[in-house]
Every structure is written in structure tokens, then in C-alpha cells.
Amino acid sequence: MSTGLRYKSKLATPEDKQDIDKQYVGFATLPNQVHRKSVKKGFDFTLMVAERINQTVEILKHTVDIEEKGVKLKLTIVDTPGFGDAVNNSECWKPITDYVDQQFEQYFRDESGLNRKNIQDNRVHCCLYFISPFGHGLRPVDVGFMKALHEKVNIVPLIAKADCLVPSEIRKLKERIREEIDKFGIHVYQFPECDSDEDEDFKQQDRELKESAPFAVIGSNTVVEAKGQRVRGRLYPWGIVEVENQAHCDFVKLRNMLIRTHMHDLKDVTCDVHYENYRAHCIQQMTSKLTQDSRMESPIPILPLPTPDVETEKLIRMKDEELRRMQEMLQKMKQQMQDQ
Amino acid sequence: LRLPETRTDAAMSELVPEPRPKPAVPMKPVSINSSLLGYIGIDTIIEQMRRKTMKTGFDFNIMVVGQSGLGKSTLVNTLFKSQVSRKSSSWNREEKIPKTVEIKAIGHVIEEGGVKMKLTVIDTPGFGDQINNENCWEPIEKYVNEQYEKFLKEEVNISRKKRIPDTRVHCCLYFVSPTGHSLRPLDLEFMKHLSKVVNIIPVIAKADTMTLEEKSEFKQRVRKELEVNGIEFYPQKEFDEDLEDKTENDKIRQESMPFAVVGSDKEYQVNGKRVLGRKTPWGIIEVENLNHCEFALLRDFVIRTHLQDLKEVTHNIHYETYRAKRLNDSGGLPPGEGLLGTALPPVPATPCPTAE
Numbered sequence: 001m002s003t004g005l006r007y008k009s010k011l012a013t014p015e016d017k018q019d020i021d022k023q024y025v026g027f028a029t030l031p032n033q034v035h036r037k038s039v040k041k042g043f044d045f046t047l048m049v050a051e052r053i054n055q056t057v058e059i060l061k062h063t064v065d066i067e068e069k070g071v072k073l074k075l076t077i078v079d080t081p082g083f084g085d086a087v088n089n090s091e092c093w094k095p096i097t098d099y100v101d102q103q104f105e106q107y108f109r110d111e112s113g114l115n116r117k118n119i120q121d122n123r124v125h126c127c128l129y130f131i132s133p134f135g136h137g138l139r140p141v142d143v144g145f146m147k148a149l150h151e152k153v154n155i156v157p158l159i160a161k162a163d164c165l166v167p168s169e170i171r172k173l174k175e176r177i178r179e180e181i182d183k184f185g186i187h188v189y190q191f192p193e194c195d196s197d198e199d200e201d202f203k204q205q206d207r208e209l210k211e212s213a214p215f216a217v218i219g220s221n222t223v224v225e226a227k228g229q230r231v232r233g234r235l236y237p238w239g240i241v242e243v244e245n246q247a248h249c250d251f252v253k254l255r256n257m258l259i260r261t262h263m264h265d266l267k268d269v270t271c272d273v274h275y276e277n278y279r280a281h282c283i284q285q286m287t288s289k290l291t292q293d294s295r296m297e298s299p300i301p302i303l304p305l306p307t308p309d310v311e312t313e314k315l316i317r318m319k320d321e322e323l324r325r326m327q328e329m330l331q332k333m334k335q336q337m338q339d340q
Numbered sequence: 341l342r343l344p345e346t347r348t349d350a351a352m353s354e355l356v357p358e359p360r361p362k363p364a365v366p367m368k369p370v371s372i373n374s375s376l377l378g379y380i381g382i383d384t385i386i387e388q389m390r391r392k393t394m395k396t397g398f399d400f401n402i403m404v405v406g407q408s409g410l411g412k413s414t415l416v417n418t419l420f421k422s423q424v425s426r427k428s429s430s431w432n433r434e435e436k437i438p439k440t441v442e443i444k445a446i447g448h449v450i451e452e453g454g455v456k457m458k459l460t461v462i463d464t465p466g467f468g469d470q471i472n473n474e475n476c477w478e479p480i481e482k483y484v485n486e487q488y489e490k491f492l493k494e495e496v497n498i499s500r501k502k503r504i505p506d507t508r509v510h511c512c513l514y515f516v517s518p519t520g521h522s523l524r525p526l527d528l529e530f531m532k533h534l535s536k537v538v539n540i541i542p543v544i545a546k547a548d549t550m551t552l553e554e555k556s557e558f559k560q561r562v563r564k565e566l567e568v569n570g571i572e573f574y575p576q577k578e579f580d581e582d583l584e585d586k587t588e589n590d591k592i593r594q595e596s597m598p599f600a601v602v603g604s605d606k607e608y609q610v611n612g613k614r615v616l617g618r619k620t621p622w623g624i625i626e627v628e629n630l631n632h633c634e635f636a637l638l639r640d641f642v643i644r645t646h647l648q649d650l651k652e653v654t655h656n657i658h659y660e661t662y663r664a665k666r667l668n669d670s671g672g673l674p675p676g677e678g679l680l681g682t683a684l685p686p687v688p689a690t691p692c693p694t695a696e
Contacts, residue, residue, distance in 0.1 A: 085524055133549075135408060140437070163622075239620065
């Protein structure tokens with residue numbers, strides 16, 4: 001899977017700003033900006049965003065195909081509205097761990113199947129976890145979530161809505177979060193070490209990247225006028241926050257990391273580490289079940305009974321509804337014909 | 341000017357507890373056609389009361405509730421321009437978020453213009469911070485009722501203190517997290533329960549995270565949700581006393597509240613003046629600038645215009661409701677010190693001007 005390709009980060013140059021597709025308004029704006037740029041190879045990338053909005057935890061998938069300079073990217077963004085919003089948030093991450101596991105399971109099945117040419121990779125390559133800027137560090141629910149997911153997916157913690165913090169507060173909060181991540185034994189995504197043959201620029205950028213984690217980000221879908229230029233930002237009575245200004249927030253660092261330099265590594269780690277862990281665990285469970293049943297079978301693993309995922313169930317229900325409606329209509333027509 | 345009133349001595353056992361017994365408001369004096377033949381000096385009563393208040397000072401108890409990190413302590417310090425609350429950001433590494441809600445009351449004496457205020461700030465660390473926050477408002481409700489009970493016990497004593505120490509919560513600032521979307525279930529639960537026993541003033545914390553448009557939309561949505569859920573925050577509609585009150589309070593209820601605030605204890609130089617604010621790379625947020633946030637509105641509301649009313653509503657309404665319920669429930673006097681036994685008929689409460 002690893003192609004050894006290294007995407008050298010270019011120094012930030014002003015690029016053509018494309019119009020934002022309005023169908024994403026109302027959605028976490030961060031991924032919208034992230035996927036405007038793409039990479040030199042077409043492949044799938046699934047990004048999961050853990051944020052808090054509504055009252056019950058839902059899993060919402062948005063898939064979009066992006067092409068830039070001949071390179072195609074199929075980006076899937078999985079949103080998790082409702083996370084952490086209830087009064088009682090015990091196990092509120094269960095729908096999310098279930099989702100991640102389901103994708104692994106699907107892949108496992110596909111991989112073990114007969115036709116392996118067109119396996120679609122829906123596994124979650126990266127999870128952006130938004131930490132509230134209003135706390136003093138990690139909250140119990142943050143720790144709970146990350147510990148439940150850190151062995152299943154690459155977690156990239158972010159400090160959300162960073163424009164409500166002044167620089168000294170951001171520094172303190174980042175330190176606190178880093179300490180607590182250590183203290184609680186949370187395994188967040190680690191940036192790999194640079195190859196020694198990289199140039200100094202790249203190494204410097206890489207260092208800065210590592211030192212800035214967790215990234216403090218701001219998102220905006222609106223364009224405002226700042227210093228004679230049109231930039232993406234937020235307009236306050238006391239000033240304008242520019243999303244792509246590195247002195248204002250770490251958005252550019254996040255985008256560079258996610259897309260320009262580490263996208264491939266995120267996928268590699270997902271495949272080589274998280275998925276393999278899942279697969280080994282799965283096989284172990286199955287074989288131990290076999291020995292428990294004291295059956296002597298061939299080593300071909302018996303796949304667990306397929307559990308239809310939420311999407312398929314929805315589809316089945318929809319089709320049932322359709323069928324029912326058509327039957328009703330047919331009945332009505334029959335009745336009408338009889339009455340005539 | 342509100343004169344202390346006597347309560348009608350209906351037999352206590354026949355007292356049907358209304359959910360909120362309204363105070364008997366003295367009717368505006370019918371103007372008798374009396375032309376004074378000379379100056380009497382009735383108006384000096386105001387000066388006499390003022391001097392008395394200055395000598396005795398007064399109590400004010402304010403409670404702050406909200407998730408940790410919403411700037412509660414900073415805001416209270418900003419409101420009273422002194423370090424009356426200890427910020428949780430200054431907790432050292434060993435002090436963790438408490439597992440259950442704690443109630444911490446710290447008193448300070450503040451003096452201004454010769455007037456002494458004994459300010460008590462009641463903090464509630466641990467509220468809303470756990471994974472499971474079910475019923476986390478219960479310790480708070482318990483605390484509020486305990487203060488009413490304390491006061492009641494003093495009041496029914498045979499030999500009472502001249503000035504009953506007032507630890508009752510006069511005002512509860514509830515800090516709403518500025519998500520920009522809507523109130524959270526916990527916010528609604530808390531306010532539903534507590535608005536029945538204490539004056540709640542909802543406040544949108546850390547409002548510098550929202551643009552003007554987002555702020556206005558959020559406030560509208562919050563107001564709507566409070567209405568839909570039947571939550572009566574202070575100033576409660578049912579206690580508007582006259583048209584003047586109603587007009588003034590309507591405006592506050594429907595336009596200004598909930599106040600979107602920013603707090604700070606740091607000063608910066610802006611246009612030659614030193615102002616309290618927050619310095620960001622893109623500008624300085626001035627806490628007392630009404631174009632930036634509504635802190636000044638909150639301050640004026642709580643301290644400069646409605647402080648006395650907050651205390652009166654607490655005393656005349658919330659406390660009386662509690663008292664009526666207690667007397668009815670126990671079918672007599674609550675057990676207290678210095679009583680000669682429950683055989684005595686309940687002592688009709690006389691007005692408590694001594695409380696202030």
C-alpha cells in the first residue's frame with residue numbers, strides 16, 4: 001500500500017479561490033476548506049468529524065468527488081451530530097465505534113471474498129476530534145471518546161473556535177491538552193519522523209507542525225474584505241479573523257498536514273495498524289469460538305453473520321414503504337375500475 | 341419607595357399555598373386634596389433610609405452556575421471590579437473537576453461611596469462537567485432551599501436576631517455555552533427546576549466567539565426555547581408591578597436578554613484610555629464597549645437598577661413560597677431552637693424590615 005511518495009509542501013502561494021459549493025452550508029465548515037485542494041493521486045479518503053450539535057448521536061455521511069489537475073479524490077466526510085450534547089453522555093461514542101468497526105468489517109469481508117478487484121475502501125482514515133476552547137483542557141467525555149477510538153482510528157485532536165482565545169490562552173490550553181493526553185495514555189495520531197534526506201525547509205516545517213499540535217482552528221464559509229483583499233474569515237466589531245492567516249490560527253497547518261503531507265501516511269497507518277489490529281482481533285475471536293465449539297475446521301475463517309448497516313436498513317425500509325404505497329395505489333385503481 | 345407591609349392574619353391552617361403568593365403591594369396613595377400649609381419634611385425619609393443603609397450595609401448573594409471554563413469567575417470579578425472569585429484556570433494540576441457538584445460560598449465586603457456590601461459569591465464547580473450529568477442540579481436546588489430553611493428557622497424563633505443574616509440566593513447567573521445553535525438539554529433541565537425557587541438570569545458566556553449576526557440569531561433562538569419550555573427567568577413577567585415596570589422589563593426580556601458577555605481582568609490601552617479587555621492578534625475586545633458585548637448591560641441590570649428588586653423578589657416571593665409550603669407540609673412550625681413546643685399556634689410572620 002505504501003508508495004513511498006513524499007508530498008513536499010510548497011511554500012504557501014496564493015491560489016485561485018474556487019466558489020464554495022453552497023450545498024455544504026450548515027455543515028462543519030472545516031472539511032469544506034480542507035477538500036478544496038487535492039493531491040496528485042486519485043484515491044479515497046474518509047474523514048470523520050466529531051463535533052457536538054444536536055441531542056442524539058447520528059452518523060451522517062457526505063461523499064464528494066474532487067478533481068484537481070487531473071487527480072481524482074473521493075472524499076467522504078462522516079459527521080456525528082449530537083455527540084456529547086445530552087445530559088447523560090455515557091457511551092455516547094458507541095454509534096461512532098460501531099460505525100468504524102462496520103467499515104472494517106465490510107473491508108474484511110470484501111478482502112476475503114472472491115472478487116477483489118474493485119474493493120471500495122470506506123474505512124475511516126482520520127478522525128478530527130474537536131475539543132471545546134471553553135474548557136481548561138480535556139473534559140471527561142473527551143477522554144472517554146478518545147480512549148474508545150484511539151486503537152481504531154487516527155485521532156487528530158483540534159481546538160475548535162480558536163478565535164475566542166488570545167494567544168497566551170491558546171498556548172496554555174495546548175500545553176494542558178498535551179499533558180493530559182500523555183497522562184491518560186491516549187494514542188493520538190503521531191506525525192512520522194522526517195527522512196534524513198529531506199531538505200531543511202521541509203524538516204523545519206515538520207518541526208513546526210509537531211510543535212503546534214493540537215491545532216487551534218477556525219472555520220468560515222464567508223468571505224470578508226481585509227486589507228483590500230478578499231479572504232475567508234469572520235467579521236467582528238473589533239477586527240477580522242482571517243482563517244488562512246497563520247498568525248490567527250493553525251488552519252493552514254491542518255490543511256497542509258491533512259492533504260499535502262500526511263494524507264498518505266494517515267491511510268497507511270489505518271491500513272497497516274488499525275485495520276490489521278481489527279482483523280487480527282476478529283480472526284482470534286472466530287478461532288477461539290471455533291475451539292470453544294470444539295469443531296475441527298479448516299483454517300478458512302467463517303465470517304460472522306452479516307449485520308445490515310444503518311444505511312442498508314434504511315434502504316430496505318424505504319423500498320418496503322414504496323412497495324406498500326404501490327400496492328395501495330393498485331388497490332385504489334382496482335376499486336375505481338370496479339365502481340365505474 | 342416601598343413601605344414594609346403587614347400580612348393579613350388569616351388562620352394559618354387555612355392558608356392555601358398558592359404557587360407564588362404575590363406580595364400585597366401598597367396601592368398608590370389616593371391623592372387627597374391636601375394642600376400643605378408648610379414644609380413638613382416627609383421627604384427626608386429617603387435620606388434617613390439612605391443613612392441607615394449606609395450604616396448597616398447590605399447583603400447580596402450571587403450564585404454562578406455553568407460548565408467549567410465558561411468564564412464565570414472572571415465575569416464575577418469583572419462585575420464587582422475585584423478578585424472575589426477564584427478562577428478555576430488557576431487550579432493547580434492536582435485539583436481536578438469534582439466528581440459531584442460542590443457548593444462553595446465565599447464572602448467579601450466591598451465598600452463604595454460609603455456603602456458597605458457584603459457580597460457572597462456562590463460557585464458550583466462540577467456542574468455539567470461529567471459524562472453523566474443527570475440530576476446534577478439537585479445539590480444546587482438543595483442549597484437554595486437550605487438557605488430558605490435557615491432563614492425560616494431564625495424567623496420563627498421566639499427571640500430573634502434584630503437582623504437575620506441573609507444567606508438566601510438573590511440571583512443565579514446561569515452560563516450558557518456559546519455554541520451558536522441552541523440551548524442544551526442540561527441548560528433546559530437546570531433552568532426548569534431552579535427558576536421555580538430562585539431568580540435566574542441566563543447569560544451567554546464567552547460571547548466573543550460569535551459575530552453580531554450569530555449573536556443576534558442565537559439570542560432569539562434561546563429566548564424562543566426558554567418560552568417554549570415555560571422557563572420564567574428574572575425579571576419574571578408575573579411580578580411586574582405596574583405599567584412602568586412592565587414596559588421597562590418587557591424591553592429587557594424581549595430584546596436584551598440573555599446578555600451576551602465577555603469578561604476580563606486585564607487592562608489595555610485603547611484610544612488613550614485604559615479599558616478592560618482581551619487582546620487578540622486581530623484586535624482588542626473591550627468588555628465595557630456596548631458595540632463589542634453586553635457586559636455593561638448586565639452590570640447595570642444586576643447592580644445599578646435591579647439589585648434591590650432581586651432581593652425583594654427573593655424575599656417576598658421565592659422565600660414566601662418556600663415558607664408557605666413548609667408550614668403547610670409540616671402542619672405547623674418547623675422544628676427550631678428556643679421553641680416551647682409545637683403546641684403553640686404558628687406565629688404569624690410580621691414584616692421583616694430587620695432583614696435589610
